[in-house]
Amino acid sequence: MRMSRLFSQTLRDVPGEAELPSHQLLLKAGLVRPLSAGSYSYLPLARRALTKIEDIIRDEIDAIGGQEITMPVVHPASLWQETGRWYQVGPEMARFKDRAERDMVLGMTHEEVIADLVRQEVRSYRQLPCLLYQIQTKYRDEPRARGGLIRVREFTMKDSYSLDADWEGLDAQYRAHFQAYFNIFQRCHLPVIAVRSDVGMMGGQMAHEYMYLNAIGEDTLVLCDGCGYAANRQVAAARLPAAEAEGALPSEPVATPDTPTIEALAELLQVPTARTAKAVFFMATIAGGEGEVDRERFVFAVVRGDSELNETKLTNAIGARDLRPAREEEIRAVGAEPGYASPVGLRGDGVLVVVDELIPQSPNLVAGANQPGYHLRHTNYGRDYTADHVADLVLARDGDPCAQCGGTLRTSRGVEVGNIFKLGTRYTEALEAVFLDSAGNSKPVIMGSYGIGSGRLLSCVIEEHHDEGGIRFPISVAPYHVSCVALLQRAPEVAEAAERLYQEAWSQGVEMLLDDRDATPGVKFNDADLIGLPLRLTLGARSLRQGGAELKARDSEESRIVPLDEVVSTLRAEVDRLLAESRGRVSTVPYAD
RNA sequence: CGGGGCGUAGCGUAGCCUGGUAGCGCGUCGGCUUUGGGAGCCGAAGGCCCCCGGUUCAAAUCCGGGCGCCCCGACCA
Known part of the structure; x- marks a missing residue:
């Protein structure tokens, strides 16, 4: 392709809408x-x-x-x-x-x-x-x-x-x-x-996602450097803390004015947040089948005060199609008090109570009394309330212990570039x-x-592959192999040589983008860097005086002069070398499920 | 869907608060000069100032409504 004919133009200024x-x-x-x-x-x-x-x-x-x-x-x-x-x-x-x-x-x-x-x-x-x-x-x-x-x-x-x-x-x-x-x-x-990842709307037994680790990513990943555990945060599990060894104490109400948050409550009562129960409310959409309408159901989820709810886990635990936060009047309608709620003494019909697996192991938690300004000390799962589902509901967090090896988990952002699902039947x-x-x-x-x-x-x-000057295409993905910057000024022999090299390059399978535009050298060099083909061949009066054309790689500062009659064979060899290097990147990755 | 920002020439933007001839840079077109890292000079074209309505003698500017785009969140393969 000749750049004088290329449909698209490069821009000097980037449109304001682009950030990445x-x-x-x-x-x-x-x-x-x-x-x-x-x-x-x-x-x-x-x-x-x-x-x-x-x-x-x-x-x-x-x-x-x-x-x-x-x-x-x-x-x-x-x-x-x-x-x-x-x-x-x-x-x-x-x-x-x-x-x-x-x-x-x-x-x-x-x-x-x-x-x-x-x-x-x-x-x-x-x-x-x-x-x-x-x-x-x-x-x-x-x-x-x-x-x-x-x-x-x-x-x-x-x-x-x-x-x-x-x-x-x-x-x-x-x-x-x-x-x-x-x-x-x-x-x-x-x-x-x-x-490892959630199966989402695909359904099925298991799934992996392929993640490009980068801060621009939309997904949060949970990784363990100790054992290699890697999971999307939507499904990542952390190791459960050891069960508390403490007998159940009688529950009692306690006045806790102005403590709608766990932090305020723990501060007032001088207990760790781990000794409290946190209630979260949703309306779940349960899909109806053919001829049926979807149903909405109130979901009362409970996690320990020191953890955060993972909505994907909750969705999966109850088989819901969709969750949305419940509105205040919906919460009151089931007999709960926002900010002071617990499953103790709910008006139960139709309410789906789901508790995190840590809750049954955690005795004597402070939980809401379902009255403004009051909590209950020493609530115990099984004695004071039960749930429709007990499941892992919590978000794995940076620094949590790894479920597999006990090492320290860290989080990272990633872009999902591929996924694989075992769907089954x-x-x-x-x-x-x-x-x-x-x-x-x-x-x-x-x-x-x-x-x-x-x-x-x-x-x-x-x-992944760019610098201040522009793109740095890997050879395997580059639209063309080589940019030929032809500095045509006052030198008809440059235009002739460029045209000859262009024809010969394509005949040898070297994909050349020839910059034959009537533009100044600076413009051409900058555009070559911007488009970022792996190789750049510069042809000008100066290079001809030095005996040929100047060859430079996009990701290197070094260049060399190649005699004109060796240019295409040199390019061919260079392209082959880069392509071989590119294929040589393939290596076996141990399968881990 | 919630929060925030922005819509002015192809692109980047000023003007808007405080209403009164729409400006600048880049790009584009023509001419001359220049030519190894976004050249110089001269000349020119190019604008329903996102749309609709309102206020006003007068609206890019103020008010109302809508649409579009971007960012954060929710959501999502």
Whole structure:
């Protein structure tokens, strides 16, 4: 490509809306342009980089047996009604009616369509295992797009789906993806870790997320340097403190004016916050099935005063679709007093009481008396109240002891660039996607699903690889291999040499972006740095006097003069060396579940 | 959905408080000069000041409503 013909222009000033370096650089270097919040056009440079990323993904998924397909973006709602997700998924799924007034959805993921394909095509265990994938547009009506390409509404995702006859097969395909994903990110020069994660709306048995550790990340991760434990904070568990050895004392009311917070209460009574119980109230949406409406139920959650509630854990513990904080009048309606509440003596009908697993082990806690200004000393689980569920409900925090090894947990932020799910039979049972096993029994196919967002991956690569001057593309992702800065001034022989090298480079598979614009050297050098191709070839009157062209790497200050008749072979060798180095980054990562 | 910020030429912005001819830098176009790290001079084009309504002799400016974008939170693959 000649830059005089390149559709996109670089910007001198970055549009004010961009804050993250990757977002600024994507705009400044002319890779993307916004259409509306969370949707972008990908201009030629971005398109080429994305194609490189997608080809790496194809290479690695093909290598574990993947077969590429393409599924529709628009799905009939009936399919999603069959699996129940029509009712479970909220407004992030875009819905509309077609001309015949049929409900339709824009595909945000494709488990339903895959399961539908399976029920049409798969008859026998002999057709399994199987791995299908596509690289395709997804639409999710995000409540809040942010960070350029970090979170968008419309994006491209590689989604693969494994199909197996047995659980061992699922395990094998899951592990194959576990490593293939590391290979993909390593080949894109993006450092990631795999963490355990919530299954969310996907359902299923287990999931990992691939996280690029960076402060710009939206997720909080809990990590243990001692044993390598790594989990999304949504599911991370810390070690339970040892049970208190203390007999139950008789409970008694105590006047505690103006103590609506745990801190104020502990201060007034001179007890540690660990000797108090904290109440948190929600209205949970329990999904109705086909033909049923969703129900709302009051949830009374209790954790110890020294811990924080983890809403994901609570949601999972009660199987809710959604939680929202309860309003004051809703809290009063069940007989609780905001700021002074406990499950003791609630008007119980319809209230779902859920307590953290630490509560039954913690005797004689101070808890609310359900009257303004009063608490109860020495409340005890089992004697004074019981719960519908006892479960781990607390947020793991920086400095907590590790559940596995007792080491110290730390937290870090990360961007989720990929995920893998063991789905099991959740979709195939609902859609009756079954096969006959060798004994002639009909069984549901066992599924896994695996996703990587290529645009988010691109923005993370830029976030990781940039400096003040611009992007520093790794060779494997770079839109072109080399920028040729042709300083054309008053030297027709420069233009001729540049044109000759350009033709020869492409004929040898060296992808050259030739800056043939009528611009000053400063502009061209700055744009070359900004776009950030791994190699830069400078051709000017000066370099010709010195015997050729000047070759420099984007991430180095050193340059050398290469004779003109050796330039393309030198570039070819340099590109091959960089590509080989890039592939050599792949290394095996021990599987940990 | 809650909180905050912002919408003025392609981009970055001043003006708004205190109403009265819409300004600057970059970019763009033409000319001359210049040419190894965002050149100089001369000339030019380019504005429903986000939209609708109100107040006023007069609104970019004040008031009301709406829309859009960004950030934090909630939420989320």
